[in-house]
Amino acid sequence: MVAEIRGTELSSRVRPRRPWLFVAGAAGALAAATTGVLVVGSLTTPKPSVVAHPTSTPTHSAPAVPSPTPGVSExxxxxxxVFRAASVSAIHGGLQVQPGQYLRVAWTSDLLLLGDGSTISQPSHGVSYAMATHAWVIRTSGEFYVPADVNGEWYFTPSSTPVVTAEYGQDAAADVQLQQYLDRWSAAGDPGGFxxxxxxxxxxxxxxxxxxxTSLPDDADGVLSWFRSRQGSTSENHHGAMVGWTLMTLLASNAGTGDVRAAMLQALGTLPGSSIVDSRGSLRTIAFDSTFGEPGQAIDVQRHQTxxxxxxxxxxSGTSDSTNAGGSIxxxxxxxxxxDYAVELVDGLPG
Known part of the structure; x- marks a missing residue:
């Protein structure tokens, strides 16, 4: 949902279109794009969805979109x-959670906020890139713990206090408005819990x-058919966007059996518009470029998701979503x- 602030007021008139990528968070985690919200009094604050993160803390100061890297193999x-290879590893690889253990997923989310002097919002949820005179990248982080039985109790730590990691178009008045926004976001809090x-x-x-x-079939065709049976009548593009968004969101939780994760990876690999944009060691970043819009809407949005x-x-280990067409602040x-997500097996909950 959209978070907007006009002066000290929040306008909740606009609802974001759901991107088919995941944003971070879940009670802090599981990510976005996109983002859940917290409503306290008259404030609606963005909140990470459920996510997972890499083994090291990210060092980037802004949610950069990976650039293509030339391949080195003949x-x-x-x-x-890539999705086929990853699916084989999902079945036969490590990190299989045993009874009494948890999959610990540490997440970090970098969210872009835009301002036009009177309103602060996520992109196209009140302020577009073209309208923006100021912009900030806001970082939050946290952890969640997935039990062996994914229908059991997942544990979420409280999200960190939001901090500014990058800003564009510095302006004292706009910074004051943003600080009011962040103060309310922090006051709303994310207590975590089960x-x-x-x-x-x-x-x-x-x-x-x-x-x-636990309901998805363990084969790619079955996964796609399962989603189609639940979505009803919709355009082919919209159906593909929703399936992709859901698969990315579920995969980013890094939870589930190897068979189900393998089926989701292979199903994601059947969606159109994909390409490899980065290759580092055993990590591969796959981008999906699409034109996305809800049925009945006249304007479509070009999305670049990874x-x-x-x-x-x-x-x-990561996801991203961008509607930045360039030429803005x-x-x-x-x-x-x-x-970004980091995953490891642990034998108990913190504390």
Whole structure:
């Protein structure tokens, strides 16, 4: 949902279109794009959806969109080949959660906010890139713990205090307005705690993450058919966008059995518009470029979304979403949101 501030007031008239990428967070985690919200009094504050993060803390200061890296092998990789390889690792790789253990997922989310002097919002949720005279990248982070039984109680730590990691178009008055926004965001808080089945997907139909992960078939065709049977009548583009968004969101939680994760990875590989844009060690970043719009809307949005997969484990280490077409106060390559995830097995909960 959109968070807007006019002076000290919040306008909640506008609702964001759901991007088919995940944003960070869930009661802090699980990510976005996109983002859940917290409503306190008259304030609606953006809140990370459920996510997972890489083994090291990200060092980037803005949610940069990966640039293509030339391949080094004689036989060029394909996005579909990457997802197939990752699916094999998901089944036979490590990090299989045993009873009594938890999958610890540390997440970091970098969210872009735009301002036009009177309003602060996420991109195109009140202020567009073209309208923006100021912009800020806001970082939050946290952890969540997934039990062996994904329908059991997931534990979420409180999200960190939001901090500014990059700003464009510095202006004293705008910075004061942003600080008021962040103060209210912090005051709203994210207490963390337990959520049965990992809670529901952001802006979904109320289905819990655990329900998805235990109901999905264990083959790619079955996964796609399962989603189609639940979506009813919709355009082919819209159906593909929704399926992709849901798959990325579920995969970014890094939860579920190897078979189900493998099926989701292979199903994602069948969606059109994909390409490899970065290759580092065993990590591959796959981009999906699409024109996205809800049925009945006259204006479509060009989206560039990415998912970074470790082909040696089948786990997801990052996602991003960008509608930045360039030519604005925001530098090219800085997108709407970037999420990073680090995953490890632990024998208990913190504290």
């Amino acid at each position: 036989r060029p990789e394909t996005a579909q080949g 959520q049965a089945g990992g809670g529901a997907l952001p802006e979904g139909d109320g289905t819990l993450r655990g329900e998805f992960l 998912i970074t997969v470790d082909v040696s484990t089948g786990r997801v 925001v530098p090219d390559g800085v997108g709407d949101v970037r999420n």
